[in-house]
Each structure stands twice: as structure tokens, then as C-alpha cells.
Amino acid sequence: MKLTKAIKTGVMNEALVHAKKLKIDKQANLHIYNEVLVVGDRLGTSALGVPIERDSALVFVDLSPACNWAHPCEYNLYDIKTGKLYQKVKASLPPLMLNLDREAETAFHMPVQVIDTKIKRAAWKKRIPPITNAPSVSSNERYAILFTGKAENRHTNDLEFLYRTLIDIYGFNAANIQVCNHDGTVNYFLGNNTSQTIGANLGNWPGDNTAYRLVVNHPGTQAGFQAALNAIAAQIQPEDFLFIHTNNHGGGVGDQGRNAQGPFNLTNFCMFVYDATGTYWIPYYVNDFITDFSVLPACEELMVMMEQCRSGGFITPVINNSPANWTHVATAVAATDYSDGGANFDPFAEDWIAGMNGQYPDGTGLSQTVDTNNDGRTSAIEAFVYADAVVQGGDTPTSSDSPSGYGAYIFLGLPAHDLYLRDNLQDHGREPLIGGGISCSPDIIVYNQELLDPEATLGTPAAQQSDTLGQTVEFGQDNFIYLRVQNRGTQPTSGTARLFWTNPSALPTPNSWTEITDPANPTAIPSINPQEMKIAGPVVWKKADIPSKGHYCFVGLINSGNDPAPDPATIHTIDDYYNFIRQSNNATWKNFDVVDIFKNSMTNMGFSIQGWPKIKLSADLMIDLSQLPTELKVTLRILKRLSSSAILENAKLIKESATYQQFELTAGKKAYLRKMNLKASDKCQATLQITIPEQTSDGNYRLAVAEIIDEKEMGRVTQMLAIGQYPYMGNRRTREVHISNCDWAAKISQRNKEAYQDLERALKQGYDGCRFCLPEYSKD
Numbered sequence: 035m036k037l038t039k040a041i042k043t044g045v046m047n048e049a050l051v052h053a054k055k056l057k058i059d060k061q062a063n064l065h066i067y068n069e070v071l072v073v074g075d076r077l078g079t080s081a082l083g084v085p086i087e088r089d090s091a092l093v094f095v096d097l098s099p100a101c102n103w104a105h106p107c108e109y110n111l112y113d114i115k116t117g118k119l120y121q122k123v124k125a126s127l128p129p130l131m132l133n134l135d136r137e138a139e140t141a142f143h144m145p146v147q148v149i150d151t152k153i154k155r156a157a158w159k160k161r162i163p164p165i166t167n168a169p170s171v172s173s174n175e176r177y178a179i180l181f182t183g184k185a186e187n188r189h190t191n192d193l194e195f196l197y198r199t200l201i202d203i204y205g206f207n208a209a210n211i212q213v214c215n216h217d218g219t220v221n222y223f224l225g226n227n228t229s230q231t232i233g234a235n236l237g238n239w240p241g242d243n244t245a246y247r248l249v250v251n252h253p254g255t256q257a258g259f260q261a262a263l264n265a266i267a268a269q270i271q272p273e274d275f276l277f278i279h280t281n282n283h284g285g286g287v288g289d290q291g292r293n294a295q296g297p298f299n300l301t302n303f304c305m306f307v308y309d310a311t312g313t314y315w316i317p318y319y320v321n322d323f324i325t326d327f328s329v330l331p332a333c334e335e336l337m338v339m340m341e342q343c344r345s346g347g348f349i350t351p352v353i354n355n356s357p358a359n360w361t362h363v364a365t366a367v368a369a370t371d372y373s374d375g376g377a378n379f380d381p382f383a384e385d386w387i388a389g390m391n392g393q394y395p396d397g398t399g400l401s402q403t404v405d406t407n408n409d410g411r412t413s414a415i416e417a418f419v420y421a422d423a424v425v426q427g428g429d430t431p432t433s434s435d436s437p438s439g440y441g442a443y444i445f446l447g448l449p450a451h452d453l454y455l456r457d458n459l460q461d462h463g464r465e466p467l468i469g470g471g472i473s474c475s476p477d478i479i480v481y482n483q484e485l486l487d488p489e490a491t492l493g494t495p496a497a498q499q500s501d502t503l504g505q506t507v508e509f510g511q512d513n514f515i516y517l518r519v520q521n522r523g524t525q526p527t528s529g530t531a532r533l534f535w536t537n538p539s540a541l542p543t544p545n546s547w548t549e550i551t552d553p554a555n556p557t558a559i560p561s562i563n564p565q566e567m568k569i570a571g572p573v574v575w576k577k578a579d580i581p582s583k584g585h586y587c588f589v590g591l592i593n594s595g596n597d598p599a600p601d602p603a604t605i606h607t608i609d610d611y612y613n614f615i616r617q618s619n620n621a622t623w624k625n626f627d628v629v630d631i632f633k634n635s636m637t638n639m640g641f642s643i644q645g646w647p648k649i650k651l652s653a654d655l656m657i658d659l660s661q662l663p664t665e666l667k668v669t670l671r672i673l674k675r676l677s678s679s680a681i682l683e684n685a686k687l688i689k690e691s692a693t694y695q696q697f698e699l700t701a702g703k704k705a706y707l708r709k710m711n712l713k714a715s716d717k718c719q720a721t722l723q724i725t726i727p728e729q730t731s732d733g734n735y736r737l738a739v740a741e742i743i744d745e746k747e748m749g750r751v752t753q754m755l756a757i758g759q760y761p762y763m764g765n766r767r768t769r770e771v772h773i774s775n776c777d778w779a780a781k782i783s784q785r786n787k788e789a790y791q792d793l794e795r796a797l798k799q800g801y802d803g804c805r806f807c808l809p810e811y812s813k814d
Contacts, residue, residue: 035069035070035072036068036069036070037066037068037069037070037091037114041091041114041117042066042068042091044117045066045091045093045112045114045117046064046066046093046142046143048112048117048118048119049064049066049093049095049110049112049119049143050064050142050143052110052119053095053143058095058097059143059145060145061097061145061146062095062096062097062099062143062145062146063095063096063099063141063143063144063145063146064093064094064095064096064141064142064143064144065093065094065096065140065141065142066091066092066093066094066140066142067091067092067093067094067129067140068140070089070090070091070114071086071089071090071091071092071111072086072089073086073087073088073089074086084109084111084121084123086111087121088111088113088114088115088120089113089114089115090111090112090113090114090120091111091112091114092109092110092111092112092129093109093110093112094107094108094109094110094128094129095107095108095109095110096128098372098428099144099146099147099148100146100147100148100149100374100375100427100428101343101372101373101374101375101428102282102283102284102341102342102343102372102373102374102375102380103126103127103128103283103285103306103315103343103372104126104127104283104284104285104286104289104290104291104300104306104315104343104344104372105126105343105372106124106125106126107124107125107126107127107128108122108123108124108125109122109123109125109129110122110123111123125290126285126288126289126290126291126300127289127290127291127292127315147377148374148375148376148377149374149375149376149377149381149426149427150376150377150378151376151377151378151379151381151384151394152377152378152394152396154381154426155394155398155401158401160401161398161399161400161401162399162400162401162402162403163399164392164393164397164398164399164400174273174274174275174334174462174522175210175269175270175271175274175275176204176206176207176210176274176275176276176277176446177210177211177212177266177269177270177274177275177276177277178200178206178210178211178212178276178277178278178279179211179212179213179214179259179262179263179266179276179277179278179279180193180196180197180211180212180213180214180215180279180281181213181214181215181254181258181259181262181278181279181280181281181282181305182214182215182216182254182280182281182282183214183216183254183255183282183283183305183306183307183308183316183318184216184223184254184282184283184306184307184308184309184315184316185215185216185221185222185223185254185281185282185308186222186223186224186282186375187222187224187378188375188376188377188378188379188380189222189281189282189341189380190215190216190220190221190222190248191239191240191241191378191379191395192281192341192379192380192383192384192387193213193215193248193279193281194239194241194246194247194248195241195379195383195384195387195391195395196279196383196387197211197213197247197248197249198247198391199387199390199391200277200446203390203391203392203446203447204390204446204447205447208249210266210269211249212251212252212261212262212265212266213248213249213250213251213252213262214250214251214252214253214254214255214258214259214261214262215248215250215253215254216250216253216254216308217253217254217308217310218250218251218252218253218258219250220246220248220250223312239395240378240395241378241379241394241395241396242395242396242397251265253308254282254307254308255307255308255316255318256307256318256322256326258307258308259318259323259326260326260329263326263327263329263330264329266330267329267330267331270330270331270333271333272331272332272333272334273333273334273462274333274334275333275334275335275336275337275446276330276333276335276336276337276358277336277337277338277339277446278336278337278338278339279338279339279340279341279383280305280338280340280341280342280345280348281340281341281342281380281383282305282306282341282342283305283306283315283342283343284303284304284305284306284342284343284344284345284373285300285303285304285306285317285343285344286300286302286303286304286343286344286347286369286370287300287301287302287303288300289344291306291314291315291316291317292314292315293314293315293316293317300317301319302319302320302321302347303319303320303344303345303347303348303369304317304318304319304320304344305317305318305323305342306318306342320347320348320351321351323348323351324351324352324355327352327355327357328355328357330357331357332357332358332359333357333358333359334358334359334360334462334464335358335359335360335361335444335464336352336356336357336358336360336361336362337361337362337414337444337446338352338361338362338363338364339363339364339365339383339386340363340364340365340366341365341366341373341380341382341383342366342373343367343371343372343373344367344369344370344371344372345365345366345367345369345373346365346367346368346369346370346371346430346432347369348363348365349363349365349369349432349433349434350434353434353435353436356436359464360435360436360437360440360441360443360444360464361435361436361444362414362415362418362433362434362435362440362441362444363433363434363435364386364414364417364418364421364431364432364433365431365432365433366380366382366383366429366430366431367382367429367430367431367432368430368432369432371428371429371430372428373429374427374428374429379395381425381426381427381429382421382425382429382431385420385421385424385425386417386418386420386421388400388420389404389412389416389417389420389421390404390412390417390446392404392412400420401424402420402423402424404416404417404420406419409449410449410450410596411445411447411448411449412445412446412447413441413442413443413444413445414433414435414441414442414444414445415433415435415441415442415444416442418431418433418441440466443464443465443466448522448523448524449523449524449596449597450523450524450525450527450596451521451523451525451527451594451595451596451597452521452522452523452527452597452619453519453520453521453523453527453529453559453562453592453594453597453620454519454520454521454522454592454619454620455475455477455478455517455518455519455520455590455592455619455620455621455622456475456476456477456518456520456622457471457472457474457475457622457623458471458472458474458475458476458501459474459476459499459501461619462522463520463522463619464619465617465618465619466613466616466617466618467616467617467619471738471740471750471752472615472616472623472747472749472750473587473623473624473625473626473738473749473750473751473752474501474624474625474626474750474752475501475588475590475622475623475624475626476498476500476501476503476518477517477518477519477590477622478515478516478517478533478588478590478622478623478624479492479503479504479515479516479517479518480504480505480506480507480513480514480515480575480588481504481505481513481514481515481516481572482505482507482508482511482513482514483514484514484572485514485516485572488516488569488571488572489568489569491503492516492518492569493518493567493568493569498518498567501626502628502734502754506585506627506628507575507580507584507585507586508795508798509577509580509582509583509584510577510580510798511577512574512575512576512577513574513575513577513580514571514572514573514574514575515533515550515571515572515573515574515575515588516569516570516571516572516573517531517533517557517559517569517570517571517573517590517592518567518568518569518570519531519559519562519567519568519569519570519592520562520565520566520567521562521563521564521565521566522564522565523564523597524564525564526561526562526563526564527561527562527594527595527597528558528559528560528561528562528594529559529592529593529594529595529597530556530557530558530559530592530593530594531551531556531557531558531559531570531571531573531590531591531592531593532549532551532553532556532557532590532591532592532593532599533549533550533551533557533573533588533589533590533591534547534548534549534550534588534589534590534591535547535548535550535575535586535587535588535589536548536586536587536589537584537586537587537642538585538586538587538625538640538641538642538751539587539625539641539642539643539644539717539749539751540641540642540643540644540655540739540740540741540748540749540750540751541642541643541644541645541646541741541748541749542587542589542623542625542644542749543611543644543646543647544602544605544611545647546644546717547589547602550573550575550579551573556593557570557571557573558570559592559594570592583799585627587623587624587625587751588623588624588625589621589622589623590621590622590623590624591620591621592620593620597620598620599618599620599621600614600618600620600621602614608646608649608651608743608748611646611748612746612748615748615749625749625750625751625752626751626752626753626754627752627753627754628734628753628754628756629753629754629755629756630756630758630760630789630790630791631726631755631756631757631787631789632726632757632758632759632760632763632774632787632789633726633727633728633729633730633757634726634727634728634784634787635725635726635784635785635787635789636723636724636725636726636784636785636787637723637724637726637755638721638722638723638724639721639722639724639737639739639751639753640719640720640721640722641719641720641721641722641739641751642717642718642719642720643655643672643673643676643710643712643716643717643718643719643720643741644712644716644717644718644741644749645712645713645714645715645716645717646712646714646715647714647715648714648715649714650711650712650713650714651711651712651743652709652710652711652712652743653709653710653712653741653742653743653748654706654707654708654709654710654741654742654743655672655680655706655707655708655710655720655739655740655741655742656704656705656706656739656740656741656742656747657670657685657699657704657705657706657722657737657738657739658704658736658737658738658739658740659699659700659701659702659703659704659705659737660702660703660704661735661736661737662701662702662724662735662737662755663701663702663730663731663735664701664702665701665727665729665730666701666724666725666726666727666730666735667698667701667724667725667727668698668699668700668701668722668723668724668725668737669688669696669697669698669699669722669723670685670696670697670699670705670707670720670721670722670723671694671695671696671720671721671723672694672695672696672697672707672718672720673693673694673695673718673719673720674690674691674692674693674694674695676707676710676711676712676716676718677695677697677707677710678695679709679710679711680707680708680709680710681706681707681708681709682697682705682706682707682708683704683705683706683708684699684700684703684704684705684706685697685698685699685700685705685706685707686698699722720739722737722739724737724755725784726755726757730757731757732757732758732759733757733758734754734755734756734757735754735755735757736752736753736754736755737752737753737755738750738751738752738753739751759774760774760789760790760791761773761774761790761791761792761793762774762789762790762791762792762793762796763776763779763782763787763788763789763790764787764788764789764790764796764801765779765782765786765787765788766785766786766787766788767783767786768786769800769801769802770801770802770803770804771790771793771796771797771801771802771803771804771808771811772804772807772808773804773807773808776804776806776807777806778804778806778807779804779807793808793811797811802814
């Protein structure tokens, strides 16, 4: 039974008087239900099943009408006999029987209208022309999931804008974009919960009045999102990028809803998903979202942007469970807040996407620069900062990333030119480097003679995955150094390279570098196509410039037109140095050697511990022995004034003199000397002595020493022990070389054994042949 006109008018007047009394008449929208709720009925709202005690009229009080759902609201019940309010029911979602499409028959007091973002932008006095950030495509595979559940027009319109941005601006492959929308098609609900078909009923996209292009793969349900995740999981590789966008409505702890089983209170953060009947609000809880999320394998980068109410509640769970090395999450609001909706677009989503796109859906420009560092690309942080800066209304944009600050290095696209040298085999050219050692570049390779075909030797797929190619520097002759350079940009690129050497050190400061190349005539890098590797060099290290027999650290810098190498002359502070080695893929260094060694023998690894000019430092010395067999014996000899006050971990003092201390370290673990005090410009020598017992298995075993300052690794020396049987054994004391099974070889002490793969190298290094097993090479 419908309300009579008189009752309806009286209830509306009474409701408005009540709103004014509470001083909410300027911020709350009021709606009335046209049917009488009779005694014995239950108020079948989305939030509660409330028993009706009197024949009643329902007034719905929307307390945050500019927001998406869920948000605070009330169901006010009026006695139709007296026209007076007798009960208030607090809720979080609208009553399902009430049409909220702003039609006059239900809406009678509407002081608040959702934001018309186009009108809002018309007030901007100054515009930046479109596409000032000139984004370009990335060379690694990129994937995206775009999700909206119980969609209304603005939510699907946001997805359309984002879909076009990914494809038209950043060159995403449409096959790599999984779209979950509403019922699995380009449809959405109107306020009366009827599903509308775009094209047939709703016309073109309001952005530029062209047809919708969105290709929908799945419905906006949990099962749809699971299907999208599984599709991506089957393809994504460790070096790839994933973007996830969620849109529509959401809730949090204390918000109320109603599903097919009845009313409920939300116990955690959620998104609301599509319900075919339009009747229920079905939560997709953050815990379930994270469980489903776990199907994703490891990847390089994850960028997430969420629009729904309470979306800030998803930030920490996503960060903590991300499969990516780098993650950035941006949300429209904090966990306690509700996001604004708009007439055609959600304001935060539209601003964020426009920041990435360079323009708004109708082609108008931006209000301020997004690419604030002018590097030709827009990072996740830059897009978020723009959306936060231009926000109007009640949104409270929130973001976080892991590692902290690394959202500045997460991009939908990359510059056209981006040459790089790897820091380690796991390095894909992302900057800054966060994983793996910084001294193990596989792309600086030394040979004692010039290669006839460098590409065939160093450029095969198998060779590209090796960091042990090359030879130890040979004193007394020219050596030949090759660089493997890759291009992760989008255009063919050439450039130049510079190469330096320094002695092995855990902190090889630039004042200790000596340039091998001619600074006025650096080594040419040939034109390299996107995703291609080429060999540059050789750089000839003249024998007259090699100071002595020993191991060396190499530093490589590469430069191209709009991708310049960092300048060593700009390194003035230790922070400058850290940024130099970590935040540029144009710079790398190699402080890595392979030592051939017999069982039942001994080898030493010497290195420098350095300070920084003009300042005192507290540093940790980390000795990584975690890959060594536990039966190996390792000792460290170090200057006493550095180690005497250090805090030890997996290290035990076994001997000391007035000047030095010697520590026994635990093989198979990482050992630390923490809080060593370094003087300005310290350069102190330390030595690891490694003893390999007879029972050790053949194999390659890595160990490393790193200097850590303020919890940042500043430098590293790495060595590989290649333990096995070699054909020749040198005696360091007598300077004789033997066939390894010679009777005299068996008499050599552990500390004097030196392994050789070939006799010529031993002879070149000054060994004399044994007169019993190698008489033809003996000078006796």
C-alpha cells in the first residue's frame, strides 16, 4: 500500500525539521519510501532485519551522500498515524527497496550532490598541456588486473579510462589485461539496482563520447578475481611487472551488510562484489583477497591503486604479502574513511589515472606537473602525489611502499634509452638495486688474450647467465677487458664506457680509483636494440699500467645521450657514494675472483677496510660464510684498534698481539664484527685464511666480506673457492710446479699449495718445473 499524499508530505516536513534541529540539513540527503511498512513486516534492508512495530513510513538519511558505500546512514521510522519519528536504525548501506537514482519520487531533500569532476576542473585557472610526461613503454612484460564489483556508472567509467591509458599511452598488450566488471560484461547498476547494457541503453563513454573499448574477461566477483589472478600467475615471470586496480564500494570493521543468510556486521576490511539479484551486499574480505593473491609467483614490481571506501585497510596486508621485490599501494582513503564518488568518475581514481595519462578523459590538461624530476616518466609516487595535491572533497589519499621510498622507481613505462650493466645475475636493470651483491657484476670480464669472437664467447644465452667467465689478471702482459651491455629501453641506443681499477676493498671510495680507459676517448658501445645484449671492448689494460701481481676491483660506467652515466666527481659524501652504487644502472663494479684450490690446502683472501675522508664512522663488518661447508676452518686477522671494541657474532677471539687480533669464524653462517670505529680516511688491511680439509666435497663455494654503515651495504669483496682436483700443483715456498700426483707434490704443506689448470700459466708466473715429474721444464 502506498503512502497517501498527505502522510507523505507530513513525514517529509517532519524529517526536514528534525534534520535542521540536528544541524545536518546541509550535509545529509533525505529519501522517502513510497510504500507503507505494516505491523509484522520486517524492514528488509541491506543492513538489518528490523521488526516493524507500527504501520510506518521509512525516511532514509544519507549522512555522507558524496561517498561510495559503505558509509554512515540511518533508517528513520515514522508513525503514519501521528507523522512522528519513533525509531532510528543506524546503518552503513542503503535500503534495497529504495531507489537512490535521484528521482523526485524518493529524493526530497538533496543539498549534497556528488562531485562533477569536469565542472571541478573547469575552475582551474591554469592548465598544463596534455602528455607533458611523455611516457613510453617498458621492455619487460607487464600485466594488469582491473576490478570493480557492484558497479555503478562511475566505477565502470574509471576502468575504461584506465584501460585506455594502459593500452594507448603505455603500450600494454590487451591480452595481458584481465578485467573483472559487474556481471562479466561492460554493464553496471543504476540506482534502482537494475543492470544496464552499455551501448544499447547508455550510449558512449562520457570521457570523450566514443564507444566503450573495455574488454571484460570475468564478473566482478571473488571467483572472477581468482580467475584473473590464475590467468596472470600462469604467465608472469620473475622480472615482470603487475598492476592491480580495485574500484567500487568497500567497508570496514563495524560497517553492516546483508547477504542471503541475513544481516551481518563486518569484522574486517572488504570490497563489495557483484550480486546478480542486486539485492545483497556481498563482502570480499581482505584476508580472502590476500589468500587468493598468494597464487601469484614472484615478480619484480607490483603497483596497486584502490578506490573503494576503507581501501586504506588493504595497504598493510598487500605490502606484507606482496610477491614482488618492489611494491607500491595507493588508496583513495585511509582505513577509517569513505571515498568520494562522482557524477561520471570517482575523483581520486580519475586524478590518479590522469596523472599517469597526462590528461583527463575529455582531453583537458593537468593542474600541475606530475613528472616533477623531469626524467620523462611518471612513477607510482608521482601519480599519487598529484592525485593527493588536487583532491577536492572528503578523500584522504594514503600510500605506502616496500622498500620504503621505492615507489619512486616503479613505473608503468620506461624511457626510450636505458643502457645498463648488471650488478649481479639477478639484476634486470631496475634502479635502485635492492637484491643481491653489489660486487659481482657478470658483465665486466677479463681475459689475458684478445678474444677472436667475443659475441660467441660471451653473448650466448648460457654465457649470459654466468658470472665466472674470464681469467685472473696476468701481471707482466696486456690484459683485455670486455663489457656486456644491455638495453631495457624502447629504442636502439649506442653510447660510451669508462673503466676504472682499484685494490680489493669493502668500501672502494672514488679517490682510490684509477682509470683504465682514456677519459677523452672512452670505449664505444655499439647500437643495441631493445632487450638485446652486446659486447663492448676490449678495453686494453696495458702491462705497464698494472702495478703488481694480485686481485683487482673494477668499476664500469656507461653513458648514452639521454641516459648519462653518474659522474664520480659529484661524490662528496657517503650518501652520495651509496646513491651512486645503488641508484644507477649505468654504474657497476666487480670485486670478485675465482680461486682454484685443492683439498687439504689453505688460501688467503686479503681486503681493505676503509673509512671516509674527514669523518669518523661506525661500521659493521659482515663476513658471509653461509655457502661454505661447515668443516672448513676460517680465521680473520684484523687490526686490533678496529676489532677490540666490536660486538661479535659467530666469531671468537683466538689470538692477539699488541697490533692485531685473530678470530675464528663459523663456516656455514654469517659472522659480524659490529660497531667498529673507523677513523677518517682509514685504509686497513685484513686477511681471511681458509683451510680446506681432505673430506670436503668438490664444488664451487662463495664467500664475501661487506662493510655496512647505517644498515646500508657500502661495499663488498667476493671470492669463489673452486675446490677440486687440478693437474698441476705449485709450491709457493720452493717456486716449483709439479704434476699433482707427483710424490714430491704430496709433501707440500697446506699453506704452500697452489692449483693450476694449465702448466703454461704456472711457468708464466715464475714457477720452475719439477726435475722429477716435469724435467723438460726444470732449470736445475
